[in-house]
Amino acid sequence: MKKRLGYVLLIGCLLLFSFQIVKNKLHLLQSPGAVIENYIEPDYGLGAGHIDSLLPFPDIKKGERTPFDLWNYGGKGKSSFMDPNLPMEWEKWVEFHEKQKPELMLDIKAYMNSRYNFTMNSFEGKFMSGGRKPIMQGPVSRLPEGIKSFEELAKLSAEEIKEKDLFPFKPLAHPLASTAHMVFPDSWNKTHPEHIRIDVDHDYPDEYLPEFPPPMFLTTHKELGDVTDGKEITLANYYEIFNGLLTPEQMEGLKELLRPTATTWFNQTTHRVTKEPSAGVSCFSCHVNGHTNGAFELAPDSRPHLARLRVGTPSMRGNYNLMQLASKRSIRSMDHFAEIEEYFDGDPGMMQHIGPRAHQKSVANRMGDFNAMLDFPPAPKLDAMGNLIPEKSTKQELFGEQLFRGKAKCVSCHGGPAFVDDYMHDLKVERFYKGRPQGPIKTFPLRGIKDSPPYLHDDRLPTLDDTVEFFNLVLELKLDKKEKEALTAYMLCL
Structure with a gap:
């Protein structure tokens, strides 16, 4: 009896002691947080029922087809995290895509042809900076049925x-x-068959993409023009090309920009979209010669995956004049961007499973150092202050410059030496269609813009003419056909 009473007293003392600890440490506990009762969400100017008007994102496994109209979907996904395993065994994965890809590509082509009339017409005598690839003329975006012109x-x-x-x-x-x-x-x-995917190919005709390989211009050696002499820079030739032009630190940065490394889907594991194991990709796989080859991806800045915006590869030219990198996250330095580049879709867990890039800060700094030397292409018609030289310009180009700085409102976002304000802007394009708002997007420079089709962050505008039509409509500028053609002519001079 005394023994049992002793146990009871001991347990009582322990409980009392525990209570005192909890009482004295309440500030360490996590409170549940405040909740507004009977909460009704305002529409925030998006319109009543804006969430309810969107479809819920479908539950789709890796590799399965997704809707082409993903702007009609919205809301939250099941998880922010990726699974490093395929939804089936490797052999079945290959077999699945060998069966799905031909039909998918036919449907992609039909969809793109429903949106665009790729006429293959180019501007007479107008070429990209390398002097070989013609610049395509537009607009090629198809008008809706019953509408005869963009002016209408x-x-x-x-x-x-x-x-x-x-x-x-x-x-x-x-x-x-x-x-x-x-x-x-x-x-x-064609040059790098190790990057051919088993599941999907590019959706744009090559004529509407940047020249390959593009020229490279350096701020430190303007006298050389294209320092590559028409070559694609690779690990095999970079030393021969740049030895004697760069500092040793810059050489190291360039080497790292060229070095392939594993990514979420290009790697040595079976979690991949190439037939054979891959060494991965490098920065210059998309930003070839410090420019762009027109590859596209999904921005790693959101979840669920189906809500991530398509992003085309921007040029690295002129990044020395920018304080904002990435389309929606406003990353503030080139070395930071080199450090977190979207090799693993913003998922460190996938990086751990497949193998990290293992970049040290000093290496990222050197990559940023080389990035900071990539110059815009020459613009012979511009003077030292970025104005057209009248003696070298046509009346149409000069008229376009006047519109750019006036009625067309372009200079509101595209000023300075890079023709960019270095801000993010929300064009509120959802005013014109029913769907999920896309929010603020980084403004891109217009210097050398003729070399970087297609346009807008998600490649939706194949030509500069399409871009002018887009902004004329979205900004409600009321430009006539002559004015729009003059704006394009001016931008070809930049």
């Missing part, structure tokens, strides 16, 4: 265009967003 469309209000579903510039989705990742153009894959 521009007379309608945003509300009317939205209600009648007449907007020809809806977002462009990654054609296989369940797997997503980098999709390289045919011109790249």
